[in-house]
Amino acid sequence: MTGTIDIAIDKTTKSRVKEQDVNNVPFGKVFSDHMFVVEYADGKWQKGSISPYRDIPMSLALSALHYGQAIFEGMKAYKNEKGEIALFRPLDNFKRLNISAVRMAMPEIPEELFMGGLLELIKLDKEWIPNSESGSLYIRPFMIATDEAIGVKASDTYKFVIITCPAGKYYSEPIKVMVETNYFRAVEGGVGFTKCAGNYGRSLFPTKLAQQKGYQQVIWTDAKTHSFFEESGTMNLMFVVDNILITPATSDTILAGVTRDSVLRLARDWGMLVEERKVSIKEIFDAHKNGKLQEAFGVGTAATIAQIVTIGYEGKDYELPPVEQRKFSPKIDQALRDIRKCRTEDKFRWTMKVV
Ligand SMILES: Cc1ncc(COP(=O)(O)O)c(C=O)c1O
Known part of the structure; x- marks a missing residue:
């Protein structure tokens, strides 16, 4: 159990973090060890899981690919000189994701699911957070429609995922x-x-x-x-x-x-x-x-x-x-x-x- 929600956790047996200098990786190319995934089916969100970061199999008729029900967020976790870790205004990103969801006819995600999965993921992958002055862990929550069907309609099934990657400066110059x-x-x-x-x-x-x-x-x-x-x-x-x-x-x-x-x-x-x-x-x-x-x-x-x-x-x-x-x-x-x-x-x- 984590907080108020139940998440199945499958921890990696082989962390990749030592293979990286997290303070010096190109933005958005190297992903940390774990991901949080939860499915929406039968009109409700199912049990979430954290597992090693990996590709997921996908139907070529995946509704998100054809009709564009795909939304995302971008937020960051920071680590200071003392090793303290903090998220910056995560509830604002949570609320904005649900604003996007409503407009795109997608299901809203409950706060405890979003925050529970996020906090657990950050704790597991805290070694991936750069502590350099301009470094942070970029967090990408996203939701996609997963019906396997051709035909324009709101999907009945969805996947909500959070992945993260170490980040430095986005623009190095003005x-x-x-x-x-x-x-x-x-x-x-x-x-x-x-x-x-x-x-x-x-x-x-x-x-x-x-x-x-x-x-x-x-x-x-x-x-x-x-x-x-x-x-x-x-x-x-x-x-x-x-x-x-x-x-x-x-x-x-x-x-x-x-x-x-x-x-x-x-x-x-x-x-x-x-x-x-x-x-x-x-x-x-x-x-x-x-x-x-x-x-x-x-x-x-x-x-x-x-x-x-x-x-x-x-x-x-x-x-x-x-x-x-x-x-x-x-x-x-x-x-x-x-x-x-x-x-x-x-x-x-x-x-x-x-x-
Ligand atoms: C189109 C657009 N405008 C503005 C922003 C800045 O928003 P935020 O400060 O929440 O990252 C973003 C980034 O999310 C964006 O994609």
Whole structure:
């Protein structure tokens, strides 16, 4: 028994962790020893199990592959110098997974199943958590439709899985982004606010085109007018203009990022003026022209704080103030790291210790 739920645990007899330098592995390529799996069938979630990480057999008619019922989350566990381990706001990811599930006509997962499996998995694979300054264990919970059937309908069966992998810095350098005004990521009434796999699939072609032009990422704009900023890659977008922190308000076209919310709450707590609203491309470039645009950066679990140094728009590159001159984003980056690594007071009770 673990906590309030019963999980079958099959521990590996041969850990692979010693074969790795967990502080130095490429992001998303090396997976830790165990995985948590639970099936949904006969209208309910079944007993969960933790077993050695491995491939799973799959029908070629798997419903998720054809009709796209596939959702996921991204969160992290941190280890500090003393070896203390903490998850950062895991309940927010749990809630967001269920928001995605409802929109995609998939079953919601109970909190005790999600959290019970997660905590047990992290305890088992704690040796995989990097303790370097920018290191963490990236956690990927996901749910897929598993009916073996051709025919468009919501599946009757699902699989919920959690896998993890050691992670370092996502972007090693400040980034160059391009404002996308031909393609769009999300529409009102659509699924932009969810983490369904299709949102990422559809982003790949425009991102590839931007990368061919020398940018790392696109900044999405609203589908109707392409004149308001939305978000960028797997990050929410923030600007500091005239000492005010400005970010697009969340809506059904923008993912409500956990990092976004954390940054905004810290900023408000520090007494900074914060504006969550529609942010037009024009006002940001006007601010740039008038010397009032001080910072632009993306915020997200994988990327943490990614400094934006160049924004390409309609064939022209706009160079932003150098990172060394920026005051707010480096300070928030450090503050978040200190909270996540349990080195400072956790005023908002964001961390959940794993013991
Ligand atoms: C599209 C998108 N926007 C924003 C974010 C940032 O969200 P979070 O801070 O919860 O990681 C992510 C990452 O999950 C994302 O995929």
